Amino acid sequence: MTTVLVLTALAIFVTMALALVRALKGPSVYDRIVAVNVIGTKTVLVVALITAISGNDDLIDVALVYALINFIAVVTVLKLSRMRDLAAAGEGDITDG
Amino acid sequence: MRYLFSLAILLTVLWLGISGVYKPPLFVLGGCSVVFVVWLSRRMDVVGVEHNPVLYSWRLPVYWLWLLWQIVKSNIDVARAALSPDKLVRPRVVKVPMKLGSAVGKVTYANSVTLTPGTVTLLLEEDHLEVHALLESSAASLESGEMERKIAWLENHK
């Protein structure tokens, strides 16, 4: 069973590597943010897999918190890259619509 | 008020689910955090009609299973497109008319469309959605309006 878990973790590492290539190539800043978002959600899965591999159940809390932080981080980075200022609001605000 | 009560029950279940340590001092702490969060949500005025527990009828799990099936199907389509993008990828923007009345229904529709790979909601308006569709098949399944009918069915349980 451990072999299957390790293989799955390796597959996710391959996915992260592909996303990293996209993050390096760009071309626009939003392509990079998509790639970083993918790497973030895959990190959650890798931590969950490591929990199962190591048998240390407390690690699952790390995955839970990472899932929460990753989402907020992506939205924050989007807003920051768009507005250059987290306090700004109004026209062109990505939260409208 | 009723919504705050159901929120408190939900938070208690959540706390019991993720705490894992069941000792009296921690129960006190958990109770305090539940009361604090409920007080905060009342103060922030974020609990509204969309938290009505009546919304969660038996049709919701049925809808989720149907949505899961749609997600699996469109995932396979998009994964096939990833292997031969030149032949299959036809990105376009589709305007989808929408008859759903309630705000919750509209948001459910837009979210379900975005959750299925192959379609991403770009804009949610009063009577239509603007959707970016990746493949012929994803655009076709949107235009058939099946998902909208399912959500109308989900809402009309009273």
Next chain:
Amino acid sequence: MVETMLAVISGIFLLTGGIFGILGGIGLLRFPDFYSRLHAAGITDTLCAFLIIIGLVIQAGLALVSIKLMLILIFMVFTAPTASHALARAGLAAGDDPATLESEPMEIAPLGSRGEPPSNS
């Protein structure tokens, strides 16, 4: 007997999830423009995550870990479309035109790209 069955089923779920993850990564690299790449990211956020977490839940059985895994799954289901929509809106606000079929999107973002290192592609 039941144990082996469950182990086999969860193994199939996990490996299929891994394969879908790799396919999503390939799509992320090969799709022509920014909006198409959002769909590739969608594969890795939905089916890949579902299959792997359900595989882990089958393995863990009835335990606190399973509840937390299901919470992660529910949370991902609610945040993945929000993040995709926010990304699409940000692309729109930056002036990326989704209706065109260009092989490489132009770097139009007037605010977003300021302070970026020059494109190396």
